[in-house]
Amino acid sequence: MAWFSKADLRVLAGDRSFERGLGYLAAVTNVGSLPDGVVGTVHGTASYRARLRNVGGSLAGTCSCPYGREGAFCKHCVALGLRVLTTESESPAQATDMRAFLETLDRSALVDLIWQQAQDDAALYQRLLLFMATESARPDSSVLGVQVDQLKVDWINYGDEDAYAANATAVLDALGRLIPTRSEVVQPLLRRALTHIGAAASACEDVTGTVVAVAERAWRLYLDSCRLVPPDQAELGRWLVDFHLDGPEWPEVELDEVVDLLGEPGLAAYRLGLEQTGSKRNDWRFRWLREQFVAATGGTDELVACLAEQLSGPHDYVRIATLLREDGRLDEAVEWLQRGHRAEGRWDARSYGLVDLLVELHQECGRDSDALELLEAKFTDAPAEDTYRQWREAAERVGRWQHLREQAHRVLRERAEARAFRAAETLARILLAEGDIEASWQVVQRYRCDESTRLAVADRRAETHPADAIAIYRPVVDTAIAETNKHSYQRAAQLLTTLRDLHSRIGTESDFEADVRSLKDAHRRKRSLLAILADQGL
Known part of the structure; x- marks a missing residue:
């Protein structure tokens, strides 16, 4: 017997996904066994890789489709499970203890086995390369550099985000193994990895944030390496400015995270880099960096002055007023909001946040x-x-x-x-x-x-005048049915149930029953609707 059943698939997926999975049974290919379950490809609007695992005797599933990447047990998992149940022999062989068997082989046989598999398995070959580059007595930075630079891509096709993320994670794992002993070697490689992975996060749809999360991990690893072996502070400051201004949008790097690493020399270099750039550009990135720098090194007045250099809308006045309010300077906060209110000169959704804060401050001031x-x-x-x-x-x-x-x-x-x-x-x-x-x-x-x-x-x-309410509800039933989908049919049935109760209260049940018969006759071709009405006893 298999370690799961159709009932398990239905419970995990739900009735709807289970029924949809039935239609994908013939689309399952490349089914393969794994130590803890099976894996296979399911072809639909795209090709997805589904995996079923035996976790302590319970069924678990993952899939590369958007729904599966959100953690759901999707129709592709159902289809794979049904294929396994369909093709399973009546008397399956006893599961082999693979690890115990491998321990019986001599070293040469194992090497041959692994090397033969690596000829056609790029992921395994990469793992072996990275393992060799990091576990030998002298880490091979050239091999690691090649692996890092292979993370540079122009575009990631939809559905390939997980594969890219897995590849990048393998590289970061390898670099992470070297941080405790060779941080000075790892730091320049992590900088390159940050650039490549961050750019990749913007070169794909990445609806689940998979690649962004890997970019953020790269940043955390870089910080860890810098805290173990602090880099030259001035050089770090110059690099951070360049990375912020000319690098990728991801990961989001806050200056507050590295103020302790920069120290006075690094902050001075950071300031100089901003000043030298200021005459060349005035985009949002530059303004954001200046604001971060002033917030990290200056006081409220300096930050207010920085924000006041470019007032593009009500939100800028709100930011200034919020800073002053947090500093206990309510009168000044009110003055800035009033100034912003006059500058806006009109009432619309953009100005409502300003007005609401101004109301709060007026009330706080009595x-x-x-x-x-x-x-x-x-x-x-x-x-x-x-x-x-x-x-x-x-x-x-x-x-x-x-x-x-x-x-x-x-x-x-x-x-x-x-x-x-x-x-x-x-x-x-x-x-x-x-x-x-x-x-x-x-x-x-x-x-x-x-x-x-x-x-x-x-x-x-309806609480006091049920007949009046009937006149409101009844046309909405027709509107819902006209939308011709299951959700609208369910809504129509709910409304009819409410109408039944109202008719009962005023003694016109026969009118309601005649109306329902007429409605069902008019929509007799809508089988889904009729089934839903029947479920409601209509």
């Missing part, structure tokens, strides 16, 4: 009237539920909400009459949140509102 004035202007210009709640909470603190509430509702009704974007929905939801169900019902009856708002109001209206 200037509640200023906070209310800002929130009133923000709400009047762009009414929204969040702003309404902010305004109400601020007004309630000073006992002024009753008057302002009438003003806020008047603004919303005027905008609803003018058919302003989402004004009616905002009014209905605010009334609903305040418990005024009748007023929110009148809004959705009078104005055009989106489906979610109408349903939210209908949910509450």
